[in-house]
Amino acid sequence: MRAWRLDTASALRRIALLAVGVVVWEAAARSGLWSPLIVPSISRIGHELWWLVSRPESAIEAWYSVQRALGGFALAAVVGVSLGVLMGRSALAASVLGPVFSSTYPIPKIALFPIFIYLFGIGSLSKVVLIFLECLYPIVVTTHAGSRAVNRVLLWSAANMGVSRAAMLWKVVVPATAPFIFAGFRIAMPIAMIVVVITEMISSADGLGYLAMYALASFKTDRMLAVVVVIALLGVVLDRLVVRLRDRLVFWEKLESYYVE
Amino acid sequence: MIAPSLLIGVLAVWQFATSFQHPEFILSPAEIARHFVEALWSGELLPHVGASLARALPGFALGSLIGVTFGLLAGVARSVDQLLSPAVFLTYPVPKIVFLPIVMLWVGIGDAAKILVIALASFYPCFINAYYGARGTSRIMVWSGLNMGAGRAQIFRKVVVPGALPLVFAGLRVSLALSFILLFSTEMINARSGLGFLIRQSESSLRFDLMYVAIVTVAILGYTSDQCLLLIRRRALAWQEAGR
Numbered sequence: 001m002r003a004w005r006l007d008t009a010s011a012l013r014r015i016a017l018l019a020v021g022v023v024v025w026e027a028a029a030r031s032g033l034w035s036p037l038i039v040p041s042i043s044r045i046g047h048e049l050w051w052l053v054s055r056p057e058s059a060i061e062a063w064y065s066v067q068r069a070l071g072g073f074a075l076a077a078v079v080g081v082s083l084g085v086l087m088g089r090s091a092l093a094a095s096v097l098g099p100v101f102s103s104t105y106p107i108p109k110i111a112l113f114p115i116f117i118y119l120f121g122i123g124s125l126s127k128v129v130l131i132f133l134e135c136l137y138p139i140v141v142t143t144h145a146g147s148r149a150v151n152r153v154l155l156w157s158a159a160n161m162g163v164s165r166a167a168m169l170w171k172v173v174v175p176a177t178a179p180f181i182f183a184g185f186r187i188a189m190p191i192a193m194i195v196v197v198i199t200e201m202i203s204s205a206d207g208l209g210y211l212a213m214y215a216l217a218s219f220k221t222d223r224m225l226a227v228v229v230v231i232a233l234l235g236v237v238l239d240r241l242v243v244r245l246r247d248r249l250v251f252w253e254k255l256e257s258y259y260v261e
Numbered sequence: 262m263i264a265p266s267l268l269i270g271v272l273a274v275w276q277f278a279t280s281f282q283h284p285e286f287i288l289s290p291a292e293i294a295r296h297f298v299e300a301l302w303s304g305e306l307l308p309h310v311g312a313s314l315a316r317a318l319p320g321f322a323l324g325s326l327i328g329v330t331f332g333l334l335a336g337v338a339r340s341v342d343q344l345l346s347p348a349v350f351l352t353y354p355v356p357k358i359v360f361l362p363i364v365m366l367w368v369g370i371g372d373a374a375k376i377l378v379i380a381l382a383s384f385y386p387c388f389i390n391a392y393y394g395a396r397g398t399s400r401i402m403v404w405s406g407l408n409m410g411a412g413r414a415q416i417f418r419k420v421v422v423p424g425a426l427p428l429v430f431a432g433l434r435v436s437l438a439l440s441f442i443l444l445f446s447t448e449m450i451n452a453r454s455g456l457g458f459l460i461r462q463s464e465s466s467l468r469f470d471l472m473y474v475a476i477v478t479v480a481i482l483g484y485t486s487d488q489c490l491l492l493i494r495r496r497a498l499a500w501q502e503a504g505r
Contacts, residue, residue, distance in 0.1 A: 099264030106487030111479040114464040193356040198446040232355040239354035
C-alpha cells in the first residue's frame with residue numbers, strides 16, 4: 001500500500017514534469033521567436049506522430065530497427081553470458097580471455113563499422129554484428145564479476161550432492177549470477193538502441209535512424225521530432241521489458257533501485 | 262604474459278593469412294603499420310586527431326563536470342534530488358544520439374552540436390554514479406564528522422566526496438567510452454574533419470590504407486584515454502587500492 005502510494009506520487013511528479021516541459025515547448029513554439037522549422041509546435045509534432053503511427057510503412061521501419069537491436073542484443077546475451085560464466089569459473093579461460101576483453105574494452109568498436117560494411121554488406125548483418133560487439137562487453141564484464149562472487153557454500157553443497165560440472169554451471173552458477181547478468185543486460189540494451197540508430201543514420205535506407213535523418217534533410221522538423229519521440233519511447237519500453245524479465249526471473253532478490261550500475 | 266603472446270599470435274596468423282589470395286579491403290598488419298608511419302609523417306593524420314580531440318575532450322569535460330556536480334548534490338540534498346532525479350532517470354534509457362539531429366538544427370552542424378551531444382551522453386553515467394555514490398555515504402562517518410564540529414560544507418568536501426569517488430570514477434570511465442563512441446559516430450554522420458570523417462571518406466574513396474590507419478588511431482586514442490583515467494584513479498584512490 002505504502003509502495004503503491006510512493007509509486008503514484010513519483011508517477012504524478014513525472015507527469016507534472018512532462019506537462020511543464022510540454023507547456024514550455026508550446027510557449028516557445030507559439031512565441032514566434034523561432035521559425036516553426038526550428039521549434040515546431042507540439043500539435044504539429046503530434047500530427048506527424050499520428051501520421052507515423054497510422055501508416056503501416058512506418059511500423060515496418062520501426063520493426064527493422066527493433067529487429068536489428070534485439071538480434072544483436074540476443075546474440076551478445078547468449079555469447080556474453082557463456083563467456084562470462086566460463087571466465088568466472090575457469091582460471092584458464094580467465095587468464096586467456098580476461099586480458100583480451102579488458103584491453104579492447106575502451107576501444108570504440110563503431111570505428112570498425114566500415115570494415116563490417118565490406119565484410120557483411122550494407123544491409124542488416126553489418127549492423128547486427130556491430131550491435132553484438134558493443135553489447136558483448138558490458139555483459140561479459142558483469143557476468144564475469146558476478147560468477148566469481150558466487151557463494152561458496154552453494155557450490156560446495158551442490159558438489160556434495162554429486163552434480164556434474166555442466167549441471168553445476170547451469171543450475172547453480174547461472175542462477176546465482178542472474179542479478180549481475182541482468183545488470184549487464186540493462187547496460188547493454190540502451191547501447192543496442194544507440195548503435196542501431198547510429199548505424200542507420202550513417203548508412204541505411206530503412207529503419208528509424210534513417211527516417212530521422214531523411215526527415216531532417218527534407219526540412220520536416222516536426223516529422224523528425226516525431227521519429228525522435230518514437231525512438232525514445234522504444235528505448236524506454238525495451239528497458240522496462242528487461243526490468244520486467246528480471247523481476248520475473250530473479251524473484252528472490254528485489255532491487256531497491258533500478259539504476260545502480 | 263598470456264596477453265602479449267596472444268596478441269602476437271593473432272597478428273602472426275593475420276599476417277600469414279594475408280599472404281594468400283584475399284579481398285583488397287583486408288590489409289596485413291605489416292602494411293597497416295607501414296601506412297600508419299607514413300600517414301603520421303605526411304601530416305595526413307595529425308590534423309584529424311586534433312580535430313577529434315577538440316570535440317571529445319570539451320564535450321566529455323562539460324558533461325562529466327555537470328553530471329558529477331549535480332549527481333553529488335542530488336545525492337545529498339533532497340530538494341535537488343526531487344527536482345532532477347525523476348527527469349534524469351526517465352530519460353536515461355533514451356538513446357542520446359537521437360538528439361543529434363535536434364541539436365544540429367538548433368546550433369548548426371558545426372563542432373558545437375557534436376560537443377553538446379557528447380556532453381549530453383557523458384552526463385548520464387556521471388550523474389547516476391555520483392548520485393548513488395553520495396547516497397551511499399556512511400552515516401556513521403557523517404555523524405562522527407558532525408560530532409567533531411564539522412560544518413555542512415566540510416562534511417560534503419571531506420566525507421561525501423571521498424566516499425563517492427570510487428563510483429564517480431566508475432561513471433567517468435563509462436562516460437569516457439561513450440563520448441568516444443558518440444564522437445566517431447557524429448563525425449561519421451557529418452563532419453569535414455576528424456577521425457570518424459577520415460574513416461568514412463577513405464572508405465568511400467577506396468583508400469583502405471588510410472581507413473585502417475584511422476581505425477588504428479581510434480583504437481589507440483580510446484585505449485590511451487582510458488589508461489590515463491585509470492592512472493588518475495589510482496592516484497586519487499590510493500587509499501582504496503592499498504586495502505586490496
